[in-house]
Amino acid sequence: MSAIRVEDLRKRYGDDEALRGISFEIEEGEVFGLLGPNGAGKTTTVEILEGYRKRDGGNVEVLGFDPQRAQREFRERIGVVLQSAEPWPNLTPHETLSLFAGYYPRPRDVGEVLDLVGLADKRNVRVKTLSGGQKRRLDLGVALVGDPQLVFLDEPTTGFDPAARRAAWGMIRSLRSLGKTVLLTTHYLDEAQQLADRVAVLREGQIVIMGAPSALTGGSLDAEIRFRRNGEQVVLRTDEPTRVLHELTAEALAAGEELEGLEVRRPTLEDVYLSLVQEEEP
Amino acid sequence: MRIFLHQLRFEQLLFWRSREAAFFIFGFPLLLFVLLGSVYNGKIDGYPASSVLLVGMIGYGAANTAFAGTAIILVNRREYGILKRIRSTPLPAWVYLACTLVSSLLVFTLETVLLFAVGRIFFSAQLPGHVASLAVAVLIGTTVFAAIGLAVTALIRSAEGSSAVVNFILLPMAFLSGSFGPTRRYPTFLRAIGDVLPLKYFIEVVKGIYLGGHALWSRPGALGVMAAWTAGGIVVARLRFGWEPRER
Incomplete structure (x- = not known):
């Protein structure tokens, strides 16, 4: 069964056609990468699938729900990492995760999530003392604490130094071993290559190519x-x-x-x- | 209910953890009361000056906690992406907003109790007789100013501007409504502005209960003005309130 099904999705902002009819499907347990330069329509796509934006045309099904309408049951089953979100500076990582865990019917153990995102030794310090990379990891922990089936990661490593990026990649790989479906956007090619089972390249609101990262090179250029x-x-x-x-x-x-x-x-x-x-x- | 109490507990933790905001929102009216109370003396309208001032400070406290507090906290959370983040979780929007209201109510109730304690200890003000009426008034005041706070949240565009905009509204309103002393000698046009502000009527109601020994319902006009402001605030908030950062 597919976790996400998108057919001829369209979105415009005023005169600007952000998405010009894109279609793709993501299988359960798959890590799917949306790759493309800034402004190609990656975040618009993800935010429509997360339920933040309304589409102007096409069909979208996420875990069997229409994200535009689906309310609580839908949100209990997804985890979201936004492109930019600052966690509360005055809570500790343990408190932050406990707060979000309380919103879900069957949350994961907070200690386990702290281990998973590598913040166990920082569990009781204030978030404002964490580095940028550590805050992003906490953000990932927030997305995982509800034990979602499907995780959206919008440019999860933008602004990371190489070591932090490697660490984040390790974490995203561990999502796969937990059996999660992951939709990842990135403008780093190596990131998509390292993490995704399949990649769709977006350009100006259209998918220009889609397939396994290794297949993208196959014979297409001389x-x-x-x-x-x-x-x-x-x-x-x-x-x-x-x-x-x-x-x-x-x-x-x-x-x-x-x-x-x-x-x-x-x-x-x-x-x-x-x-x-x-x-x-x- | 479980999720409501969970959220409320963290709202309180968040409020008291951010010390600067907690001082400005909670501590400032107490400080102002001690300062002004030491300056005013004698009688105003036949009541001890410090008691009249105490009522004014309860009014200022309501506006400061529910209006300024709500607006500053929500604008900051919106601009830092926290509200957007919360929208992706199963926490219902109404639970979230209700918790910010009840959290303000708790803070303002404590504030009111402390204002009476300070009045009693420093200025030998009498303790209130009609505690139940006063409690209902506190609830009404919190609701009116939280509704206006929600509307102003929807109109403020950036986190940097939030406390400037809020104070630009709060301080003149408190001054014109008689928080800092009676408005009887103000020029007519200033009093005319005060006459449409909700804080003036909140102060009037509290004054009636505390100093006049009147029932809460003895001033239906004042309650009507406050209800109108609440409705107006809710309408603006419904039309303009957003969960996503505005800076783009």
Whole structure:
């Protein structure tokens, strides 16, 4: 059964068409990444699925509910990490989680959640003394304390240093092992690659490609051969790199030339991503 | 009910934990009462000056706790994303808002008790006779000013501006309504402004109960004005109140 089903979802803000008919499904237990540059429509999508915004068109089903209408039963089953939310500065992490735990019918044990987000040793200090990364982890703990089936993470590691990001990735992976369905938005490609089972790339309110991260590169771009001739960079794109390279080197050998800076590369996922989200050059 | 008490307990914890806000909201009327009480003496309208001032300070306390407190706390929580966060949980919106009201009521009740204690100890003010009527008046005052606080929350756009806007409303209102002393000698136009403010009528009702020994219902006009302000506050809040940060 799918946890989330989205069909032809549309949203506009005034004249600005934020979502131009996107469709996707997320299976239960899947970690799904919505990837795209700022302004592509990621947060709009997530906030419609969380029930914060009304859609202008299309169908949406989240855990069998219409988030636009669903009230308490729906919210008992989702966990939300917003892009920016400051927890109460004057409570301790233990108090913060206890407060939120009280809203749910079957919350997780607060001590367990503190362990899970790595704040057990900070349980009784005031939140205002925590670092930015620790506050974000507490925020994740708040999303998990109700023991939700589905967790929304809107850019969970934006602004993290590399070590904090690795730690957050570890936590998000542990959500998978708890059997949670996760919808993650990010503008970091490596994050989607590391965490998501499947990725949809959004650009200007449309999904431009969707699939497993590894499948996104498969054959979609040609190999690139680069070298310099007379100080100028030459780039050749080809789906027959062996033949082209052979001709090129044979020519150069015959002329007694050296192909400066010669390299052959396969496109990385990053290249694919950038080619998808960037404006084509005129 | 369980979720209501749970939320209320944390509302109280949050209130007393943020010491600066708790001092401004809770401690300031007490401090002001001690200061002004030491300056005024003699009789006002045939009552001991300190007792009249005590009534004024109860009025100021109601506005400070329920109006200023509600508005400042809710604007801050909204702008920091806490209200938005809470909207994603199963906590019903009405429970959340009711808890902020009841939390203000608890703080203001304690404030009223302490104001009487200070009046008794420092200025030998008499203790109130009609405690039940006074308790109902306290509930009414909290409701009126919390409703206005909710409306003003909806109109304030940023956390930085919240205490400036709130004080810009609160202090002139308290002055014009007679919190800091009788308004009899104010210029006519200032009194005319005071005549439409809810605080003037709240003070009038409390004064009637405490000093006049009247029943709560003996001033239906005053109660009517307060009811109108409450309704107005609720209408504005219903139209404009939002759970999401405004800064965008």
